[in-house]
Amino acid sequence: MDVRVRFAPSPTGALHIGGVRTALYNYLLARKHKGTMILRVEDTDQNRYVPGAEDYIVNSLKWVGIQIDEGLEPRIRQSERKEIYKEYVSKLVETGHAYYAYDTSEDLEEERKKDPNFQYDAKTRMRLNNSLAGKKSDGPSVIRFKTPSNVDVTVNDLIRGEVTFNTSQVDDKVLMKSDGMPTYHLANVVDDHLMRISHVIRGEEWLPSAPLHVLLYKAFGWEDTMPRFAHLPLLLKPDGNGKLSKRDADKAGFPIFPLNWQESIGYKEAGYLPEAIINFLVLLGWNPGTEQEIFSMDELIEAFSLERINKAGAKFDIQKAQWFNQQYIRKKGPEMVEFLMANRSDCDRQKAERIVEVLKDRVTFQKDFLTMGKFFFEAPTTYDDVLNKKWSPAADLFFTKLEEVLRRNPDPAAFKMNIEVAASETNVKSGSMMQILRVAITGGTAGPDLVSSMEILGAPEVADRIQKVIEYGKKGK
């Protein structure tokens, strides 16, 4: 059997990270079996449509490396397939599996107010339609599915096994809205059938409506070609409870995914590498059964299987995501050199390479090269307070000597020796001066190896910075 899967987002906003994982699992299954990955835009809700969201989603998928085989060119949009759904739903009406209903949203609201457990079932079907019979010819109508009463429907889920629902819990869902657009249920089933989808891999939030979908396949007579279902465990909020949603974008420290979506910051802007996101995400709900943690996309395709997806929801742990990012930054030295050069016009390749070399084991995000490495380009303008605390006549003596030595012998390989020379000539312990030296060079107390940093800076620049600190020390004291 050909594996044909689809990722079917609705363009109602940014693609969130859970959506990326769903797309990823679909993609991995498709590639693993040399199948087809289809993108289908489910834009049947006119009210929630957000211009630009569709391109955003497409770009996001591209950025993380999820390739689409069908549905990109030309784009498949459900809003452009209205006639198809109309045709199919009328078949359902003809065969008695669906019917026109004339009650308005307000009517239903009334009913729900009267009965909090209101359900649109066989009984309401009779009652409401009888009382509304007069409106039939002209008023707006929807088409509802005629749910068979009191039947057990079993959904065979690849992840959860057999899940059985009784139709007494399933109401007569709307299939076609009064604006002529299909609902998810109709469009989804019709499209999955028409596109010969083999596996429906989607979030667990769809499990409760899966029996409806099974019933729909039966009503259409498509039972034999019904796709296999796999309902994915949900991604949960990192802090407490609840599923991850697009609204979490607003919460500081937990941005949505990735490219700039209007005002919110995404993972890309936050400095995450696509490889790290994929690697982190794939392990949230799936594992290879080995202790391997770092995977390239090709390795994932090789290792992936639906059977090893687990059932329980996973909380998003930003610290682990950062760890993955760190791992990939280290692997991507050459790219980091390019990044640095692209962001600092005053940086040549040789310098960039050396900076990346000393910095790459200590950064988490690309942008850390810029912040941690700033002192390689700009002399500090302010100093950490330890400079004031530790400055002393001895320091004055030592640094004056060190500056002199450096001016005399600017050999970049001689820093270590020069420091010792200055120390012994002024009779101070070099160790006690190192922290002040660091502050003088970098402005702060933490950073990459000092000697390496000075080598990159060069003796003249280091001497200049020392001179500046001597003056500063004199003024400060």
Added chain:
RNA sequence: GGUCCGUUCGUCUAGGGGUUAGGACACCAGAUUUUCAUUCUGGUAACACGGGUUCGAUUCCCGUACGGACUACCA
């Protein structure tokens, strides 16, 4: 409320009728590093609870608790 799904260290997870319950992130300690980070070594830390079944249950079954999803002319 109802229906459905779930529950192994703080987090992601492996495992599975008899194990010292394994790994990773995080955390703590030591070593290395004239700083911080890295690296290395070590450590703390888990089978939700109650009943069965069984010689034996964390593993199988049933309940309970807790968590989650759904319950729209949204997807």
